[in-house]
Amino acid sequence: MARTTRPTRCLAIGLTVASLAVAAPALAQDMISGVPVIDKLDVNTLPRGKITQYWFKAAETNDAQWLYVPVIVARGAQDGKRLLLNSAIHGDELNGIRVVQKVMAGIDVSALKGTVIGIPGLNVSGNLHANRQMYLSTDGGSLVDLNRAMPGDEAKGDNGARFDGRVWNRLWAGNVDLVIDLHTQSTGTAYPLYVWADPRVDGVLKIADAINPDVIKYDPGEKGTVETEFDRIKIPAVTFEIGRAKLFQEDLIDRAVGGVGRAMVAFDMLPAPLAKPAELTKPFIGNETTSITASTGGFVELHVKLLDKVTKGQTLATQMNAFGAVVKEYTAPSDGLVLAIGDEPTREPGSLIVRLIHWNAADTCKQGC
Ligand SMILES: [Zn+2]
Structure with missing residues (x-):
C-alpha cells in the first residue's frame, strides 16, 4: 500500500541542525492514492445523499508506519438507522469483503434512509498474512484474535487491543445503531449461511430473520467479539458466517448481499431489497x-x-x-x-x-x- 509521508517530528536532543527544526508543512488532508485518510469518523457531519471512501488510521506499526483500514460510508438522503457492515476481522475470512463491496455498490443513496458504514476488510494485518489473526512484532512475533479483544483500549495493552480500541472509539462509537459482522468458518472448515443471534437483545432476531440464512443459532455470545460487545450496550448485532475462508464463493456472497438488503428493508432503510428476491426457505433454528x-x-x-x-x-x-x-x-x-x-x-x-x-x-x- 502506498503511504503518505508523515510530518517530521521535531527532535529536541541538542542537535544544531537547523533543518531538523523545520516542521513539515501542515497538510489540509492526508491522502493515499486519492482517498482521504481519517483519524476519526463522525457520520452525522457527512453530506447527505453521498458515498464517501476513507482510509482509517487503525494502528501504528513497529516501523513507524500505520495500518490503514478501508471504509465506505453511504449517508442517505434522509435520516434513519445507521448500519455497521463489518467484514474480515479475521483476516482469512474473505467472502464478507466481497459482500460489503457489492452492498455498497448496490445502494442508491437517494432512496436510503440512514447510513451504512461498510468495512471491506477490517483486519488488514490478517489480510496481509492470509491469517485469521493480527500479527504483533513484539518479542519475536505473535498473533492476536481481534474478535476476542473488543472494545479494546487505544492507550493500553498490546497492539491488537490498541487497534480494537481505536476502531471502537474513533470509527464506530456514536455512529452505529445496528451491526452485521461478516465472517466465514476458519481455514480448512466450512459453514453454510449461518447467523449467531442473542435473542435477549431487542432487534437481534429481527436482523437474523431478515437475513434468512440456512441456520440461526440462539447464542448468548462470547466476550470480546464485535457482536457481543455491541449487544452488551443494547445495539443489536449479529455474526453472519458465509461459507469457507480464503475464497470468494459467488453463490453464497450473492445470497448474503440479498440478506443484508432484506435486513435494511426490515429496518426501513431501503424501500426494496438490493438483489432480486431469491426463493427463501425457512432457516433451521438451533440453540x-x-x-x-x-x-x-x-x-x-x-x-x-x-x-x-x-x-x-x-x-x-x-x-x-x-x-x-x-x-x-x-x-x-x-x-x-x-x-x-x-x-x-x-x-x-x-x-x-x-x-x-x-x-x-x-x-x-x-x-x-
Ligand atoms: Zn471469523
Whole structure:
C-alpha cells in the first residue's frame, strides 16, 4: 500500500541542525492514492445523499508506519438507522469483503434512509498474512484474535487491543445503531449461511430473520467479539458466517448481499431489497451445538455434507493413517443438522471433523447454550 509521508517530528536532543527544526508543512488532508485518510469518523457531519471512501488510521506499526483500514460510508438522503457492515476481522475470512463491496455498490443513496458504514476488510494485518489473526512484532512475533479483544483500549495493552480500541472509539462509537459482522468458518472448515443471534437483545432476531440464512443459532455470545460487545450496550448485532475462508464463493456472497438488503428493508432503510428476491426457505433454528473433533491425527474422509440431517449413531467420517488403514470411525452422538465440516482432509488431534446443531428444549437452553 502506498503511504503518505508523515510530518517530521521535531527532535529536541541538542542537535544544531537547523533543518531538523523545520516542521513539515501542515497538510489540509492526508491522502493515499486519492482517498482521504481519517483519524476519526463522525457520520452525522457527512453530506447527505453521498458515498464517501476513507482510509482509517487503525494502528501504528513497529516501523513507524500505520495500518490503514478501508471504509465506505453511504449517508442517505434522509435520516434513519445507521448500519455497521463489518467484514474480515479475521483476516482469512474473505467472502464478507466481497459482500460489503457489492452492498455498497448496490445502494442508491437517494432512496436510503440512514447510513451504512461498510468495512471491506477490517483486519488488514490478517489480510496481509492470509491469517485469521493480527500479527504483533513484539518479542519475536505473535498473533492476536481481534474478535476476542473488543472494545479494546487505544492507550493500553498490546497492539491488537490498541487497534480494537481505536476502531471502537474513533470509527464506530456514536455512529452505529445496528451491526452485521461478516465472517466465514476458519481455514480448512466450512459453514453454510449461518447467523449467531442473542435473542435477549431487542432487534437481534429481527436482523437474523431478515437475513434468512440456512441456520440461526440462539447464542448468548462470547466476550470480546464485535457482536457481543455491541449487544452488551443494547445495539443489536449479529455474526453472519458465509461459507469457507480464503475464497470468494459467488453463490453464497450473492445470497448474503440479498440478506443484508432484506435486513435494511426490515429496518426501513431501503424501500426494496438490493438483489432480486431469491426463493427463501425457512432457516433451521438451533440453540446448542456439538463438535466432533479428531481424537488422533490422520486423513479424514467425510460421509456427510453441510445441512445434512443425521441421526444418533450415524457414521460421519472415517480417518486413515498414511498407509490408508482405518484408524477411527466418527459417529453422531445425537440427532442433528450438519452445521460445519472440516473438509481439509489432514486433521490433527483436536481439530474439527463435524459440528452438529440441534434444539435443546431445556429451559436453561431456550436463549442459547
Ligand atoms: Zn471469523
